[in-house]
Amino acid sequence: MDIEKLRNYELIEKKELKDIASVGYLLSHKKTGARISVIENDDSNKVFAIGFRTPPTDSTGVAHILEHSVLCGSREFPLKDPFVELAKGSLNTFLNAFTFPDKTVYPIASTNDTDFRNLMHVYLDAVFYPNVYKNESIFRQEGWHYEYDEEGKLIINGVVYNEMKGMKSAAEDIISAESMFSLFPDNEYGVESGGDPDYIPSLTYEQFLDFHRSYYHPSNSYIYLYGNSDMLSDLEFIDRKYLSRFNHLDIDSSIKLQKPFSQPVKVMKQCALSQGENADENTFFSVNFALEEALDTKTRLALEMIDYALVGNPGAPLRKILVEQGVVGDVSSRLETSLRQPYYTIVGKDAAMSMETRFGQLITETIESVAKKGFDKNALRAAIDSSEFRYREADFGRYPKGLMYGITMFDSWLYDDSKPFDYIEADDAYEFLRENIETGYFEKLVRKYFIGNKHKSYVCVRPTEGVAENKEKELRKALDNIQASLSPAEKKAIDKMIEGLNKFRDTPDSEAAIKSLPMLTRDELTREIEPVTNDISDVDGVPFIFHDIDTRKIGYLRLAFKTDKIGTQYLPYVGLLRDVLSMVDTKEHRYEDLNPMIDLVMGGFNVSTELYSLYHEKEKFIPTFEVKAKYFDARSGEAFGLIREILLESKFSDLRRIKEVLVEIKNSMQSSFLGAGHSIAAARAMASVSKQSAFSDLIQGISYYRFICDLLNDYDTNAGIMTENLKYVSELIFRSENMIVDYTGDNSEADLLKERIASFKEELYTEKHRPVSQSIDLVRNNEGLITSGQVVFVCRAGRYDRHGLTFNGALKVLKVFLGYDYLWMNVRVKGGAYGVMNAFTPAGTGYFVSYRDPNLTKTVDVYEGAAEAVSNFEADERAMTKLIIGTISDMDLPLTPSAKGSRSFNSFMTGITEEDLQKIRDEVLDCTPEDIRKTAEYIREMMSDNKLVVVGNEKLIRDNEKLFGKVENLL
Structure with missing residues (x-):
């Protein structure tokens, strides 16, 4: 980069960054003092970010609400939600924003030069010229507002408000936050920058705007560029369109230091x-x-x-x-x-x-x-x-990686x-x-x-006991008192606010606003798929799948063992074996020495259970028990020796140690019920319509969690049979007839690995066992699964593959439409949930699930209306192209060497061919509004199963108990 050509920037430092094969430049914008860092290299996955120091003074969440709000329209892009339009209509490889305790950062990434500039343009306009000054409804929607429930009672709603209610539910989240607050009571780290639901409603619109005026200025900005972009052109654009239009300001955004304590x-x-x-x-x-x-x-x-x-x-x-x-x-x-x-x-x-x-x-x-x-x-x-x-x-x-470097630089x-x-x-x-x-x-x-x-x-x-209930009662009492004390003028103001918010949500963007957002054309999208790189051979009858990819002297090894011959009653022990391997002693190492040895020899070691749906055989799947390892080529022999030791020489006799592991499993799963309740709800609901999902439930879902709890509840009695069963399933799994080897790396290392596999094969178990057939029962009831959470995660699931309906590329486009249009608008924007997701799998199943949702029946009603909304779908060429671009963006995320190998291995296991992948891609690229309307039938079929699982708040679940065949407390 020829810095001399940048007249409006001053070069502070130029540094060769050898470890990441880059050149770093530290610049200052002469007029405003904006700070700029550039990392120039040959990485096509370009990254831009702009950040601001945003020190909060209280727990109203103003920084967090502003992070959401500035992405709801700006001067040059006056759409209601350009962030969503970019998500569904750009080739971004990353698009988000982050609120930290003392800073707010807005990063984007793309491999397409035009798209990269477009994304950068929209983000810069959003942070410097947001529409929050023109429309208070943005603040009300994203932050908090009053509204009335079905009974006419005053309630509080808002996206950030509900997000943080979810965050403040789990003891783990509470102690994490309080640990920081306790150390820094007198500075910015002593308050909740994300917002505390008890304090968010005290934030006023004027305070919100003042925060933007105070900190969102070039003089308080940190701008980051990374990759192989035309950096001179990017910097000139940033200067011309934005920085040069501001004057320098002295902004005090410094982070105060907490004085040391004299006593803990x-x-x-x-x-x-x-x-x-x-x-x-x-x-x-x-x-x-x-x-x-x-x-x-x-x-x-x-x-x-x-x-x-x-x-x-x-x-x-x-x-x-x-x-x-x-x-x-x-x-x-x-x-x-x-x-x-x-x-x-x-x-x-x-x-x-x-x-x-x-x-x-x-x-x-x-x-x-x-x-x-x-x-x-x-x-x-x-x-x-x-x-x-x-x-x-x-x-x-x-x-x-450019994003992660940037976040680290901050x-x-x-x-x-x-x-x-x-x-x-x-x-x-x-x-x-x-x-x-x-x-x-x-x-x-x-x-x-x-x-x-x-x-x-x-x-x-x-x-x-009673904390959640008392908190809810106190809030209800406070809101009732507010409602009772409202003057006629105040009631009118709330009604006007609600009316304005509804009008804002329901009014479509103008044609001019829609066209203001830059967009690629279909012709700029690549039609050909990325080829699959499977070199298939065998080692004495063991399939060996090799991916010849440049990994910079790192080997990525996967040993997969099919588990389709294990009796149903032993499947939970397959999950337990997964969780205890490397956590217990082996013949050679005590467990406390084993893990340091693993980390000394390998860069990563993981044991997992996977399921591969056969693409061309309905409702058939291959379950596997997999060991994945990565290591420098120079340590491949040591790495394989450790893997062999863990698989064949682990000891299950230390009952105290296994109990400790069981407690860790239970804790981890309970944490996920609160933090990732959407995943739990979706997996459990899918287990009621898919035998593959029901299988997964037995080894890593709710059924597995209950199995762990049962073991612990009477551990002394259960321990003996548990150790016997762990040994038994080990002998059933680690057999040569079950094994598939997958390797990504160098050719010469692959040859060495084949020699090791041939030797390893001879050590695997050979004792004959009576073959069994697995009988997997679907989950029968709709379920309400209660946690200590203040919000819920609502899932509806079903099968769509009846009456000849099969997976096609239009379903991928449908996912984008639902995720960023129909479901987004009705569940998040209007309903106040933090998020909502949907999926349609090649295995013939699908689901809708909400995330940190204040509603239950309203969300179910939205799901019920999806088919009709899709049957009435209309889109001009621009709108249709936008959905297709968003779909391709998700399909074309840049892959690391290990991810490329995994993609190819997945195609081998599922039987999906390059021809199949190309057909799906063509169906996406050629998708029409009529193709989308046809998918309404898929949704009708899916919803006809009427399978519902809700995870979360007890009151919401109990109040709607009639929806469930079973209500149970998960904790």
């Missing part, structure tokens, strides 16, 4: 207790340490290694002693380094209140012991090697304008850490930050 503080909080839940077994504790500001790269990484060695691996000393002594059921930790004042938290779960003091004592004693005797050196080596592997691999799944840049690159360039940090394993360096950091640190807090969150 204690905080006690309550959370809702579900019916049947025992408060004495479900209390949460945390011990929290404030760290010093502006951690350098080496110290930041060193603290990550300390976290791993203390708590982060299954055999870490702090985790082990707290669990083994019965102080808590499970332990987690968090090192938060994205703030000006970082902090470290250790959380104990499932504890008795009487253990509060002991929890803090054991943490102090264990940390002091480690500082005195020294860390386990292998644990430190494992932590360093594992961290460096992730750093070198730079595989962030669906997230563009962690240092936000607090020091001269340091955007500190945390993305490790330089010699990993080598430094290795050299200091034996020098006492890590123990010195422990003494500095944890021993004698008085800036410390103890937090306890205790489930208490």
